[in-house]
Amino acid sequence: MKPISSAEFILNEDGSIYHLHLRPEGLADLVLTVGDPQRVALISRYFDEIDTQTSKREFVTHTGRLGNRRITVISTGIGTDNIDIVVNELDALCNIDPETRLPRAEKKQLTFLRVGxxxxxxxxxxxxxxxxxxxxxxxxxxxxxxxxxxxxxxxxxxxxxxxxxxxxxxxxxxxxxxxxxxxxxxxxxxxxxxxxxxxxxxxxxxxxxxxxxxxxxxxxxxxxxxxxxxxxxxxxxxxxxxxxxxxxxxxxxxxxxxxxxxxxxxxxxxxxxxxxxxxxxxxxxxxxxxxxxxx
Known part of the structure; x- marks a missing residue:
């Protein structure tokens, strides 16, 4: 299989995914999506702890724990065009190897819940x-x-x-x-x-x-x-x-x-x-x- 080109699978210099500015370790299996960037903090304030906070453009991400459950909450902005960016880039973070630029043999399944x-x-x-x-x-x-x-x-x-x-x-x-x-x-x-x-x-x-x-x-x-x-x-x-x-x-x-x-x-x-x-x-x-x- 041919590696995915750097023009399609785009990473920043620090290894974070292009638009979201998020690295794999900052992503939980359960992802809450909100439209409004300000709503991210309105959710994460109820977490017991927050271990990751990133932002770029309208995409704000907080990852932390509620009890024993690790959760990512991310703002998508408005519209399906932004959902295209968010879902594809989060999938790439967990299912494409950044070194080989090839899809991983074992796929990771995320759970998305829109809170809108x-x-x-x-x-x-x-x-x-x-x-x-x-x-x-x-x-x-x-x-x-x-x-x-x-x-x-x-x-x-x-x-x-x-x-x-x-x-x-x-x-x-x-x-x-x-x-x-x-x-x-x-x-x-x-x-x-x-x-x-x-x-x-x-x-x-x-x-x-x-x-x-x-x-x-x-x-x-x-x-x-x-x-x-x-x-x-x-x-x-x-x-x-x-x-x-x-x-x-x-x-x-x-x-x-x-x-x-x-x-x-x-x-x-x-x-x-x-x-x-x-x-x-x-x-x-x-x-x-x-x-x-x-x-």
């Missing part, structure tokens, strides 16, 4: 609701650049979505579908609601928010999505990272789950009165599940 904020679509999901994504539906094009294979349940959801949109009006893009890791979905906070998460390539137009620019798919089309159902699931929320996290994790042999607190209810036009408080409740819930050994 989101906008809710269903009327009964009020701001402050914490929910878990059973599926991520990508309205971006990131995974179209990868040679992936969906499983049967993902293909069934894709077909259901296409049938729904053929009746209500076509999407401006061809979506892709990936599921959360089944074992994580079964064990993590089973009392929390599950839903289908739409991952959008923007906050305004792609989510039907119109300020001054005319839209192809406006708020009415977005709100109509609340009527889609697949088996016992509905489209629950919009955000900007989950589908790529699920897709790349599946492609590279990792596990992934996404847990979001809803700050807005699009159908009612309401927004959380205290977003910081809602985020802290989410963080504590996630850490509680980790401490209980459910992830």
């Amino acid at each position: 904020t989101s906008g809710g679509l269903q009327p009964h999901l009020e701001p402050g609701t914490v929910l878990v994504s059973a599926y991520g539906v990508g309205l971006d094009n990131l995974m179209q650049f990868y040679d992936y294979q969906n499983n049967l349940e993902e293909l069934e959801l894709y077909d259901s979505l296409m049938a729904f949109f053929s009746e209500t009006g076509p999407l401006p893009v061809n979506p892709y579908v990936f599921s959360a890791d089944h074992s994580l979905l079964a064990s993590f906070a089973p009392s929390l609601p599950r839903g289908i998460t739409l991952t959008c390539p923007g906050f305004y137009g792609p989510q039907g928010r119109q300020l001054r620019g005319p839209l192809v798919m406006g708020e009415a089309a977005i709100l109509n999505m609340q009527h889609f159902t697949h088996k016992d699931l509905f489209i629950s929320n919009f955000e900007m990272e989950t589908s790529a996290l699920f897709g790349l994790s599946s492609l590279l042999g990792h596990k992934a789950l996404s847990c979001n607190v809803l700050l807005a209810n699009r159908t009612k036009g309401t927004f959380s009165e205290d977003p910081a408080k809602e985020v802290d409740i989410l963080v504590k819930k996630v850490l509680e599940e980790i401490s209980a050994g459910r992830i």
Whole structure:
């Protein structure tokens, strides 16, 4: 096998991976991803100890321990393009030998858990609701650049979505579908609601928010999505990272789950009165599940 070139597997002079400025010893098997760099410290302040702190651009990383569990929390910034960087570079840290530039024979599996904020679509999901994504539906094009294979349940959801949109009006893009890791979905906070998460390539137009620019798919089309159902699931929320996290994790042999607190209810036009408080409740819930050994 030919070594991966230095133009593709890029390391800094200190041996850290290019964008994240992180070395292999600073990476735990359990990785919590957040969008906001400031949220990293809001999580790591609950750790019993912190052994690694790095930052470069929007990518801030703290690694430490909560009880006997070693955890990395890293900010991805906003969007699936940044998820592409974070997941690929973390995978490279543990699965590519920096000396030979060859993939390691024995692959290491990471567990990714997104700890994020989101906008809710269903009327009964009020701001402050914490929910878990059973599926991520990508309205971006990131995974179209990868040679992936969906499983049967993902293909069934894709077909259901296409049938729904053929009746209500076509999407401006061809979506892709990936599921959360089944074992994580079964064990993590089973009392929390599950839903289908739409991952959008923007906050305004792609989510039907119109300020001054005319839209192809406006708020009415977005709100109509609340009527889609697949088996016992509905489209629950919009955000900007989950589908790529699920897709790349599946492609590279990792596990992934996404847990979001809803700050807005699009159908009612309401927004959380205290977003910081809602985020802290989410963080504590996630850490509680980790401490209980459910992830």
